[in-house]
Amino acid sequence: MGELSQQIEQSVAAANHPTRQIPPLEKWQPKLSGTMDVVVKANGEWWHEGSQITRPLLIDLFAKVLWSEVDDNHHVQYFLKTPVEKWQIQVEDAPLLVNQVDVITKQFGDTSKPVLQFTTTQGDVVIADEQHPIRLGLPFTNATSDELLKQKQASQPYLLVRQNGDSALYGLIHRNVFYHLIKLGELVEGEEGTSLILHSGDSTFTLTMTA
Known part of the structure; x- marks a missing residue:
């Protein structure tokens, strides 16, 4: 989680936006890195390995690199995406x-x-x-x-x-x-x-x- 946080922070900073902006996720094409034990609850809370994430800056950082993909059966999956990694996470309702x-x-x-x-x-x-x-x-x-x-x-x-x-x-x-x-x-x-x-x-x- 710590290494991923640093990588996301570097990727967001590299976008060089003066205000809060979402990085160009559509331009990043990393392969799937695996599944991460991160859950976005239906009430908007973020949890990692059974513990609630309480740092607003960390949640904001992860929220900036949220990515969704929909398959042919109209099932959606969610990921945290950087230029070199893509981790699948669980979203109970909307992200x-x-x-x-x-x-x-x-x-x-x-x-x-x-x-x-x-x-x-x-x-x-x-x-x-x-x-x-x-x-x-x-x-x-x-x-x-x-x-x-x-x-x-x-x-x-x-x-x-x-x-x-x-x-x-x-x-x-x-x-x-x-x-x-x-x-x-x-x-x-x-x-x-x-x-x-x-x-x-x-x-x-x-x-x-x-x-």
Whole structure:
């Protein structure tokens, strides 16, 4: 873990970004190094060899090099990736957790519009738009999750936080954040169930919650 931390830190620093940025993971093509006993819990906690990782800087470092791959059966696997190593880790639900939403104003041409800005516990700041959609359920399943969790995931709200090449990393929207979104959005009753309609700039998202 110590050697990997140093390697990740060097790789992130080599990206030479003045602010928090994700390194160009899509350009790194290392072979699989093996499996590491790291688990990202459904509540956003990170654990290593049965002990919770409590150092925020270490979690932030690992979160910057998260990588996902989806097979032909739509099963997703997650990795920590550097230019020379790729270690598979376990993710119970989504690899990121959205714990804050703010309504801010953004300029669109000659007009300004309110947008939904989300923040993850790992420090990602993302505005919901066509490249970062809000949705119910994930477009793939985690082969290591049990059936109960998979059923729960289907009705939970997620935000696409990062897209690096073919790697898509979603953030689970925390329950308190979702309650706030309900206040910000519009609830509409339809034949399929109750839909929450959210507007963010020029983008509109419809989340239909079936009975």
